[in-house]
Amino acid sequence: MTQQVKRAFKYRFYPTDEQAAELSRTFGCVRLVYNKALEERTRAWYGEQRRVSYVQSSAALTEWKKTKELSFLTQVSSVPLQQALRHLQTAFANFFAKRTQYPRYKSRKKSRASAEYTRSAFTWRDGQLTLAKMAQPLDIRWSRPLPEGSEPTTVTVSRDAAGRWFVSLLCQDSIVPAPAATAAIGLDAGITSLVTLSTGEKIANPRYERRDRARLAKAQRELSRKAKGSANREKARRRVAKVHARIADRRRDFLHKLSTRLVRENQVVVIEDLTVRNLLKNGRLARAISDAAWTDLRMILEYKCAWYGRELVVIDRWFPSSKLCGTCGKVCEKLPLNVRVWTCDCGAWHDRDVNAARNILAAGLAVSACGDGVRPQRESSRTGRSSVKQETQRATAGVPRL
16 A cells, blocks of 8 residues: 655755855854754753743744844845754754753754755745745756655755755655565674674675775875865865765665665564664774664664565564574573684584574564564573573474574
C-alpha cells in the first residue's frame, strides 16, 4: 500500500554575487535572532524562574526591529527569522522532555549557516525557485527530479564549511513498499569489517578518513602556518573543509548503497543497540569508530525500513552476541578484542564476527515472532541458570543455522 511521506530533496546551486550577499546577511540575522532569543530565555529562567513562549519571543523580535541597533533585521525576509524562533521553541521542548541537552548558542564558525523559508517566502513557478528579497531564481543543478505533481512546502538554504551552497526542498512524496521478501539478516558492526552479515559475508570498511588522512594533515599544516585573520588563512581553512566534505560525501554515498541493498533483499533486519557515545571514550579506537559511522547507518536503516515495509529489530546492547556459542548456548567468560576466532567447550569453532551476527539474528527473530526480550546475563533465582542461556535457547530453538 502506497504511503504519503514528507521527503526532502537536496540539490546544489550556484548563487549570483547579489544572491550570495543576500543569503549571507540572512544567515547572520538568523543566527543573531536565535542567540538573542536564547539569551533572553536563559536570563528569564535563571533570574526570574519564568518561561518564555514562542509568542513572547516573536513579540520581542518585533521590538528589536524597531531599535536603532537592530534595525538591519528588517532588510532580510522575516520568515527565516520567525523559523529560527520556532526551532528554538522545539529545542526547548525537547530539553524539557529530557530528549536532549540545553540549547546551545550558534557559532559563526562552527554552526551550519542555514535559513528556512516557508511557502509565503518563496515562489515556485515552472520548475524555478525564487526566494523572498530576490529578483532572479536560483541556479539549481537538478540532479534528480522532484516527485511528479509535487511542489515544495518548505525550502532550506544552507552553505557548508567548504563554501558549497545547497537547497533542500521538502515535498510530499508517494513511497511504494518493496516486494515482500522471505530473508532475514543479522548485522554485527565492526571496524575491520564495517558490518558482518549472518550469512557469513563481511562488508569491508572503506575507511574514507584513513584514506585521506595524509591529504588532510597536509591541508591542516598549511592552515596552521597562515596568519590569523588573513585572506590566505581563509583560503587554507576552506581547503581543509573540502577534504572533510570529500570524506563525508563518500562515506554517506557508501552507507546509502549498503542500506538500500540490505533493505531490498531482506524482510527483517536485526541490529544491536550500540552506545557509540560511550565507545568513543576509548582513545585508541575513537577515530576508527567515528570513521565507521555506525549511528548514521542505523538512522538510514530505520527510515528506509519504515518506507519500504521492512521490519527493523534492535536487540539489547548488553546481549553477549560475541561471547555466546551459537551451537550449545554457553557464554564464554572472557573474549578480548584481539581474539577473532575461538573454540567453545562443546567443540564448535567460531569466527567471532560471524557468530555474533548469527546470534543477533536468532535473538531478533525471537523478538519479532513473539515479543520476547533479550536481557543481559544474570542468574535466575528460580533455576540458578543464566537467563541469557535460557533466553537464547528459546530464541534459537527451531531456527536453522545459516
